[in-house]
Amino acid sequence: MTEPKWTVLIVDDEHTIRHLLRQMLQDKYKLSFAQSGAMAIESAKHVKPDIILLDILMPEMDGYETCDQLKANPTTSDIPVIFISALTESAEKVNAFKRGAVDYVCKPFQSDEVISRIETHLKLYNLQRHLEKRVEEEVNKCRLEEQLLIQQSKMAAMGEMISAIAHQWKQPLNQLGLIMQWISESFASGEADEKDLEEFVSQGMGLINLMSHTVDDFRNFLKPSKQKDIFDVTEAFYEVVSLFSNLLTSSAIHVQINTPKTRRIYSIGYRNELKQVILNLINNSRDAINTRRKKGLLTDDGLITVEIKEVNDKVVASISDNGGGIGNAVMEKLFEPYVTTKGEEGTGIGLYMSKAIIERKMNGKISVSNIDDGAQFVIELPLATPHGDIK
Ligand SMILES: Nc1ncnc2c1ncn2[C@@H]1O[C@H](COP(=O)(O)OP(=O)(O)O)[C@@H](O)[C@H]1O
Ligand SMILES: [Mg+2]
Incomplete structure (x- = not known):
């Protein structure tokens, strides 16, 4: 038995x-x-x-x-x-x-009755335990996948940072090279006096400071915000655009930010995470513009237009470009992970993470549509006053 x-x-x-x-x-x-x-x-x-x-x-x-x-x-x-x-x-x-x-x-x-009831409930109980275990396993799996996605998106952001730093450094590095050359040439010819040398050194130090600031700026950019903060939404856009301005100008892309002249617009939430979303959107616009240009379909300069407004109790920021827009097939699943049209170059997690940040962390909304000659993303965030109350 x-x-x-x-x-x-x-x-x-x-x-x-x-x-x-x-x-x-x-x-x-x-x-x-x-x-x-x-x-x-x-x-x-x-x-x-x-x-x-x-x-x-x-x-x-x-x-x-x-x-x-x-x-x-x-x-x-x-x-x-x-x-x-x-x-x-x-x-x-x-x-x-x-x-x-x-x-x-x-x-x-009756013996039969007792046994059959016991059997029924044992079966149900085990089924329930089994299901609970399966649900737990699935939840853990999802959590793992989510962490992997976050990790991948951090790596992608890091890659962007490195190429932006490399770009920002190109010019000061060249200048430093020139200064070194001047120093050695003028020393050899005996032309430079002590004052010239001081001037060279101070110029060199200035450039080195600038380069070290660039690294700090980018390092701060990657740090997750520790807590929710009240922040000026326009400022967040300017900060991203200025950090990446060299990369954008080298692709002949202009960014125009339109915002009310007389008042500032505040929101509440995680400022650095929002900046990552802004970076994702700007990078996507840049890629679309560059691709369109390569195909010979865009002869004008690239243009990214940002519009920041207050609408009722919301901050509404739209980001539009002239990159030719998003194809129908991609549009349907745009915010799903791993959807990309960039082959090896793309990760397909930028928009997935952007939606997660805006909708799950910042109580906002993100939507997309095609406009005349490009794509337009609209972000809605809670409107806050500088004192901290949500309107
Ligand atoms: N502004 C845009 N213009 C045209 N296509 C876009 C734009 N933004 C996103 N896309 C499309 O959405 C896809 C997914 O974007 P994203 O999630 O950031 O991943 P990735 O940039 O790595 O491809 C892109 O591959 C592209 O096809
Ligand atoms: Mg992207």
């Missing part, structure tokens, strides 16, 4: 009932017994039965009270309880179910 798989805890103050149940069930299950509610609670904690048969009428602590205590303890709360009782009133049955029982068997009972 195979070892029984499941353990049943039988709780009854009457010896004859315990004996009867033992005879009915001992071939099929591992059995454990308790003579009172208090003993049942203790043994449920240690034995961890798969199901409990619980008598209602018992001295001191009755079945209902016992059930309440079992349900209140996290280690025993999930174990299904079947009440066993001579009480046949339907009010009693209702009460039993209200206390969290899964079933009710009336005395005197």
